[in-house]
Amino acid sequence: MTTEVADVQSLEARYVLQTYRRSPVTFVRGEGVRLYDSEGREYLDLLSGIGVASLGHAHPALSRAIAEQAQTLIHTSNLFFHPLQGQLAERLASLSGLPRAFFCNSGAEAVEACLKFARRYWYTRGEPRPEIVALEESFHGRTFGSLSVTSDEHYRTPFGPLLSGVRFVPANDPAALRAAASTSTAAIIAEPIQGEGGVRPLTPSFGAAIMEVCRQTGALLIADEVQSGLGRTGVPFYSSTLGMKPDLMSLGKALAGGVPIGAALMSDEVARTISFGDHGSTYGGNLLACRAALCVLDQLVEGGLIAQIGRIGRRVEERLQAMAAAHPSVKQVRGAGLIWGLDLNRDATPVVPAALSRSVIVNRTAETVVRLLPPLVISGDELDEGLERLDAALSLVEAEGGSH
């Protein structure tokens, strides 16, 4: 380790709240799907900052848009108009079919907004509904509201009591869903692909059951597309693949390619129940974030990126299935497009450092799952290269029996 790297780590150890167990790598530069550390080593990034760097690193159009905007105007607050927020809302409306947007700064805030708007909807109608139905293995964020609909006790327990009235049901279990939902349910919240929970896609039949329960009880549907949305699966939003028609949708991560942003999209019916002053955010939808998001959407839609992800996704699936066949530790391959999980028959923790030692970046989630969320701009050849490195990392872990 160079002195410089040791300095970075000791300064953080001294002054930064220790909530993250970081891998001992300091990245200083990126280009496309590659990252470079402070010692000049190159890595292939199959994680994109947990699904955020949608256009990869230092994308020329995005860098230019951000630099230009920074030199023009970054922030004025929501007390005034600026030209970009309406444009972004219009683009998201045409992509999602949900005609109104509220902008915030992260995925958790987007979920928080959706939960508040669902409560507000029922309050305005004069029939307040106290309950929310959420799924087991869900992850929606770390604020009190979003944590209240996140199932993992490890995240929840130290912070109780959380919101009351949240009922969890197993994903892909229509009978449990029907039993939990009633006319007291304000909303059902679901990730179309449970990301942090181990890359677990919902089934179309469960999507149909959600729609049926919403129709029968009147409950609103919140699709949390923070991780699965915005082209990652080869379509704008995975909820549509499942036949889901959400009333509210939370977005974040990939939307501005790394500039913090979140968005809660909603139907007109929900929007009509919300009044001036009901919700707000100082930064939400500022010029810098909107400019970056408009640039990302240009690339995704007009640039044809979303269209090519379906094809690349099939190639990834083939490669991963071949990897699973060759590696006894891989139990199952799950995912779609450019979100994939390799579920191992053991703790996946050692795979991360082994992958770093082979110059490829992945992460571990849900204990046994190696997760891939590559930048959406990755080419077939780059994917092959990354997966070859991952293959070598898995062999290393298997050879060492997990003691890496």
Ligand SMILES: Cc1ncc(COP(=O)(O)O)c(C=O)c1O
């Ligand atoms: C589905 C989902 N919702 C919400 C969040 C929270 O987003 P953020 O970390 O930006 O608050 C995440 C983060 O991983 C997520 O995967």
